[in-house]
Amino acid sequence: MIERAIAWALACGAVPALFGCATAPSDAETSAKAAQVLKASFKARGQAGLDRLDQDETQKLCTEYATKPLPKDVAERIEKMNLATIRWPADGKYAGDWKSGERIAQEGRGKQYSDDPAGPVGGNCYACHQLAPQEVSFGTIGPSLYQFGKTRGYTEETRKYAYGKIYNADAYSACSNMPRFGHKSILTEAQIKDVVALLTDPESPVNK
Amino acid sequence: MSTSGGWFPARIAIAVAALAAAAAAAAQTSAVDEIAKYRAALQDGNPADLWEARGEGLWKEPRGPAKVSLAKCDLGLGPGVVKGAYAELPRYFADADRVMDLEARIVWCMVKQQGYTEADARKNPFGAGNDKKSDLEALVAYVTSESRGVRMNVANSHPKEMEAYRLGEKMFYYRGGTHDFACATCHGETGKRIRLQDLPNLTTKDGAQKAYTTWPAYRVSQGELRTMEWRLNDCFRQQRFPELEYTSDAAIALTMFLAVNANGAAFDAPAIKR
Numbered sequence: 001m002i003e004r005a006i007a008w009a010l011a012c013g014a015v016p017a018l019f020g021c022a023t024a025p026s027d028a029e030t031s032a033k034a035a036q037v038l039k040a041s042f043k044a045r046g047q048a049g050l051d052r053l054d055q056d057e058t059q060k061l062c063t064e065y066a067t068k069p070l071p072k073d074v075a076e077r078i079e080k081m082n083l084a085t086i087r088w089p090a091d092g093k094y095a096g097d098w099k100s101g102e103r104i105a106q107e108g109r110g111k112q113y114s115d116d117p118a119g120p121v122g123g124n125c126y127a128c129h130q131l132a133p134q135e136v137s138f139g140t141i142g143p144s145l146y147q148f149g150k151t152r153g154y155t156e157e158t159r160k161y162a163y164g165k166i167y168n169a170d171a172y173s174a175c176s177n178m179p180r181f182g183h184k185s186i187l188t189e190a191q192i193k194d195v196v197a198l199l200t201d202p203e204s205p206v207n208k
Numbered sequence: 209m210s211t212s213g214g215w216f217p218a219r220i221a222i223a224v225a226a227l228a229a230a231a232a233a234a235a236q237t238s239a240v241d242e243i244a245k246y247r248a249a250l251q252d253g254n255p256a257d258l259w260e261a262r263g264e265g266l267w268k269e270p271r272g273p274a275k276v277s278l279a280k281c282d283l284g285l286g287p288g289v290v291k292g293a294y295a296e297l298p299r300y301f302a303d304a305d306r307v308m309d310l311e312a313r314i315v316w317c318m319v320k321q322q323g324y325t326e327a328d329a330r331k332n333p334f335g336a337g338n339d340k341k342s343d344l345e346a347l348v349a350y351v352t353s354e355s356r357g358v359r360m361n362v363a364n365s366h367p368k369e370m371e372a373y374r375l376g377e378k379m380f381y382y383r384g385g386t387h388d389f390a391c392a393t394c395h396g397e398t399g400k401r402i403r404l405q406d407l408p409n410l411t412t413k414d415g416a417q418k419a420y421t422t423w424p425a426y427r428v429s430q431g432e433l434r435t436m437e438w439r440l441n442d443c444f445r446q447q448r449f450p451e452l453e454y455t456s457d458a459a460i461a462l463t464m465f466l467a468v469n470a471n472g473a474a475f476d477a478p479a480i481k482r
Binding site: 040 | 388401402405457
């Protein structure tokens, strides 16, 4: 306890004018230090390089506002810059094959350092969403997408929204928990189309 | 359900659909129930006992180039005091001038007292079957078992302890990687799950207490006892981050954040998990 008392005095009480109080750094200073310590605490492994700890503008802002309300203008800025990243399909078709989409929704592998870089990469949609009712092992971090197409209508607009949302969720909802599958090159354009089909094809079990 | 066409009356089709939905819900509930029953059955005979016993032997056995036991290792309550020590970790150690979690402290004692090189002491933190048993996991099992029933009481009063807590809190919300995940993505809301796995909300006292006091744990799916450092390491793997270094400052800061949030709860591990 004596050691603790001395440390306190040194850090905080004795010479505050010179060194400041070590117990009260600003929030921004703590954030900067946390990022610095994080980067020194990881090592590159497999396909996961240290660059994965470098935050882009969206990640930086969403971290900054994680525990406080996101101001409206910041949210709009995030959504605008993410909307600009979406590359819409050149052929104008948003939906592919729902059966392939179901496999992509089930696949949890991809992008982990333990995964084969040449192996499958999935969307792992069921980890967070309910989709086809036959799959009872689904997570609840995201909303249920059961009957996604049926309730929204089997329209071009619904398919386009689904494509954009999967491509970059932050374009529609700033700081979404959902990965930006297209923008971060997790899924290919063809894979996104297949997942769109899973959600919007009248024949898909999601809409039964 | 392709039976709604033809002669099949619509009303029956609706009833069948409702039944199917009810069956799906029941299947899900029963899957969760079965897992709970499985856990309860295993609780009577937790294989973690084997790690605890091996760890106690390793703790008391003269080992390393210096051929001494860990009997003089100071886990914070004085040289050789194991009882209750884990419930007060992480803490600041003046001799190392660093905040340490249990695993960092064991490595430190192995180096300073038993004469191991840093590399040798930390070479196998996470075991893999009988061919690659981890002495560190066993030592952790033993030390933590000696805090079973003790209330978590991490001081968080030294400036470096308080700094570790604040950094750990920031790291918990740090988004990165290909998927934009932070710890908080999965552990920041109450009542959520991944697939059928319930997720503790580590930002609440209740959630942090339940989670923190049940690690380390024997993982049935892996046949291994896993430590808190392993838990963090594997979360980051699934977050698509690079690999968290064993006993790194980030690992200790996050552990500090969780341990302090768990203060007041009775420690109840090594536990058993799916």
